[in-house]
Amino acid sequence: MAAGTSPRWDRAMRQRLARAEEAALGELYDRLASTVHSLAHRVLEDENAADEVTREVFTHVWQHPEEFDPGGGTLRSWLAGLASDRAVRRLRESGTAPESRVRRAATAARADFIVTSMPTPLRDALDSAYHQRRTYRQTARDLNVTEDEARRRLRLGLQLLSTAGGPAAGGRAGDVP
Template sequence: MWAQRLAAGDETVLDELYGAYASLVYGLALRITRSREAAEDVTQEVFGFVWERPLAFDPARGTMRSFLGVLAHRRAVEVVRREERRRRLPERAHEPDVVEPPDDAVTHAEVTGHVRRAVAALPGVQREVIVLAYFKERTYRQVAADLGLAEGTAKSRIRTALRRIADTLAEEGITP
């Protein structure tokens, strides 16, 4: 519904989306950035992105809520990383020139390894739904159809598996 209206340039849909999801986007951004100003900027950027690129949202891949949540999370993390680099710049000015691998690539590789190990440690049915949903990019409805499950059962298994993965990562000191 929203995707079609966005693509058609319906200006009222942006107001509706903002009314329905601004608090979610702002809340996620605030939790990650810990700055009201940064959270407001992230919120504005997320809704600006949706308006400027209406075809980026694919209803077959998930809900508008999850799409906006992912956008908010990514943008907020970018803001935090940029601020962290900016903060470290004066410290590094006094250090000798040392070639270091890019922080993002190293961090991504480390986290990916931890996540893959956490997924591998899941019980079979939970691992199966996570692999379908996240590695094969299926929606929970597609996961349910692929496995012959009720949609609610597929959602529940995905949520349970994600909770176990988060707990495993937290035990290893990795937090979002």
């Protein structure tokens, strides 16, 4: 998983980008390009297309840093949303993917966006339980929290993920159905 960002870092990065500091773009790219690329690749299933989406996203950030609103979420989640939206649009515009694949890709992009955007404690609990195949008791020990807290984090994380099924399941307004 890519390194997270703090609200203070996000605000400072926005200010640096608004001042056109090239070093800021490099730092942002180093920290979050893997997140952007992996989201695009999951949707497009094409390395070159994912590279192009990654370039598009960072070009957009460079040209329009004012569009990021620190009060509306993290810089990481904003970039993830840009990547997901652009990748799904590219897949749809290609005309080569059947609509069922576009829908599956949109759902996968929403799920990735949700995981990328959720608070680190929830993401860590899901990672422990799902990727590491740990029980909630083992997850509690791994995260140094009570078993009740581990169950709560897993439940909340899974509830957030359940919204990835689309607007009918509680997805973001304006998402691709």
